[in-house]
Amino acid sequence: MQNMQNKLKKILLWAFIAYPLSWLIQKVLKVPIFETYHSFLQSFYQYFYQWWDWIVIVLLTYLISKNIVEVKYETMELVRRNRLLNELERWAETPYVPPIMVYYLMNPPQAVSGDIRKVIDNRFYQMVVSFFRDRVYINAQIQRKLPMDRPPLWKVIGPKDLLITLAALGVSLLWFSFVSLDSLEKWVYGWERFTIPGVIYFALYSSMKIQGYLEMRYKKMDQVIKQHFGQEEPEFFWREFFPDKEKGKTIIAAWEAEREKRQRYTNMLQGNVFVSEVIQNYSNPALAPYPFPSQEIPIWTDSMEQYYGEKLQEWTNEDKKITTHTRSKHSNVIDISKRRKQTF
Structure with a gap:
């Protein structure tokens, strides 16, 4: 402008x-x-x-x-953030790390927009790492084997955001209805023609919002997770991501690469054409913190692994009991059709 x-x-x-x-x-x-x-x-x-x-x-x-496409990017950022929070809540009482968090930790998420300023200022990866840090060294009690059910996508989007989108879509549809029912000459030569910029904006706005919703639907997320890990909801124990394990080392390597890349972009945007091979000053406030609260492995790590094993064995025994009970229940049912065939 x-x-x-x-x-x-x-x-x-x-x-x-x-x-x-x-x-x-x-x-x-x-x-x-x-x-x-x-x-x-x-x-x-x-x-x-x-x-x-x-x-x-x-x-x-x-x-x-002219910048209407940014509405789509902002919508995708909003849904991505809400979806992450919902996935963390779903898996909170299980012994497993949410698969979407694992994917983001190993493949640091970038800004949806390609604008270099938004790339270096985007804080989504910072939020992912902060959530991981806050949870990874907590010896939490396990309440459930499987995560809770997913909320429908409209809840993840949020009723308020959906209402705004529907209102914008309604304004543009109402305008086109008036045009088709009223005299077209009025909309070409009358003062009504000056509403055209507004209605085009509302139509494009609602279109961008809907595109953003579709881009962030569960199906796409599941496809990415399955392609990367081989299944839609892989079960990874928190212990697998401690810094002494391979997955933990992968997280640190990904963090270091993302940190360096983002600071290089920051330096270039600030006019520093010459960027040295080794970056010593990390000044970007959007950089993610170190993935672990400490380099030392907690002293209760062994007992946590033992607790995991006992809990899984307990669940396995419960599943066997349920299966045995179901089979015995079915075995007591008399098949009338077979009895009749035997009688004749």
Whole structure:
């Protein structure tokens, strides 16, 4: 917006300077440049006077809608954050790390938008690592073997956000309904035509929001997890991600690579063209903290592994009891059809 205003000011300034300058050139060099320029300005004025309304409409439409794709990116960021929080809650009482968190820790998530400023300022990965740090060294009690059911996507999106999207969509549909039911001439020549920039914005806004929702649906997330780990909901114990384990070392390596890359982008954006091979000053406030609260393995690690084993054995025994009870229950049921066949 600011860049366009500056360009417009420069155009008007040069147009103003060109008028006396062209007159002077014509007087000195006897070249009819002033007459040509004057004729051009008259033609432009006539054209502008005839079409000023649609020029204003097109200009307004461009100005308010040129960055509309950012609505889609912001929506995807919102849903991604809410989805992560829901997945953490689903798996909280299990002995397993949420699969989506594992994927993000091993493949640091980037900003949805490709804007370099948003890439270096995005704090989603920082949030993922912070949640991991807060939980990884906690010897929590296990309450359930399987995670809770997923909430429907509309709950993850949030009723408020959905209502805003539906309202924007409703405004644009209502406008098109009025156009189709009313006189089209009024919408072309009447004052109603100045509502066009607004309705185009609402239509594009709702379109971007819906695209954002579809991009972040569960099906896509499950496909990515399955492609990476071989199944949609792999079960990884928290102990597997301690810094003395391979998965823990992978998390640290991914963190180091992401940290260095983001700081390099930060330095380049700040005008530091020369970037040394070794970065010593990490100044970006959006950088994620070290993935573990301490380098030392907790003293209760062995007892935690033993507790995991006992709990899993307990669940296995319960499953066997349920299976045996179900079979015995079915074995006491007399199959009437078979008895009848035997009788005859």
